[in-house]
Amino acid sequence: MSESGVPGPAGGEGTLSDVALWEGDTGTLREPSRRVLVQLLRGPYLSASRHGNLWTALLSDEDAVRSSLADLFLDLVIDHAAQVAFVRNTSADVDTPKVMRTATLTFLDTALLLHLRQTLLQEGGGRKTIVGADEVADQLQVYRGKDNADIAGFSKRINSSWQKMVKYGLLAATSTEGRFEVSPVLRLVFGAEEIAAVQTEYRRLAAEVEPSSAELLDTIEETE
Template sequence: MTASTETSFHHGMEAGPERRPDNTALWDGDTGTLRDASRRALVQLLRGPFLSAERHGHLWAALLNDESEIRSRLADAYLELVVDVESQLAFARNVRVPDTDAPKVMRSHPLTFMDTAMLLHLRQQLLHGDGRERVIVGKDEVADQLQVYRGATDSDPAGFAKRINSSWQKMVTYGILAATSTEDRFEVSAVLSLIFGADEIAAVQAEYRRLAARGTGDAEATAEDVAAHEEEDTA
């Protein structure tokens, strides 16, 4: 083989299509390039709410091995991959594209005033724990802390307790709270640390306390109410 022929041969290899990894086909006609475990990790991210090493050990390992390609697959669907190696947590979220009405792939769950107040309180507990130890809570103690949001005009303690129970169940369903081996004790997921930063917690919590003082902390108040008041303050 002459030097010119050898050079041409290598250039042809570089210009050709990217080679498909071996042994990734799972069925006849399968054109996917991810391994089985990595595909399952991708599916878990799409299903949500998150992927963790504790709950999905083999999927977490697959995510780390193929993070770049999984991130690219999600980006093709207008999704951003968030990975925290220290907390061993990952999730996908809708991207915000400037000046573009990007489609929303991940479903959002509307939160009531009480849902958000409970999320804020649980996130605050993670801040106190400083990430060095597990944060364990019980429903009764959380309910006591949320009494501040009842408002001076709320004369229905049974209704307030019902709203707390509903919000608590949502936290369990969404994976924010996980049952422990001790009855009625739940661990707060570190995923909240990725969603809410310390500064965001302080700002929103202060606004919620202000709304509660005004007597607006009822079942119909939502996160949108807080945003509206914040706009009034900055106008």
């Protein structure tokens, strides 16, 4: 029983007197777990490599953190093998408010995401996946069109998509200039059904550009 006579929930939560950080603080999570919540809500993800202490706190208080997120209509997604976690709007078949904002992706944004995810899966889970903007841009040239019109404009669109991935934290600069690490969270972003639907549409569009371009998407399917 706490000094106020109100016990805190079990698990990673303590009594109100145990976890209070300031006068009038009625929170029930310990400080490390609160910081975990903040990072998860800020996004785009929490990882052991970038947030070591928070990752440890998450594993210690997973049930309590998950419960607090559920109060906000959010699901906690954890990949223990990749050591990453993120939150998303609940997928339950009920009418709930959408707390997390979603970003609208262009055709090229999605093509870039799929390529990065493919590269991540091909590398396996044992090491970091490092890519360069130029090499990725080369892989996306299949979407430029048969007439190769507006090369400069297409390059700008690729760069815009690239910068968007950096902004979202899906690409992170490394100590080597021009080289970026692909976030392991991309393994979890697309489910099997979503991948299949996107592949079907992109294969059709790629074939309209150039029949051999569909091979780019076939390789994605092979890594699933």
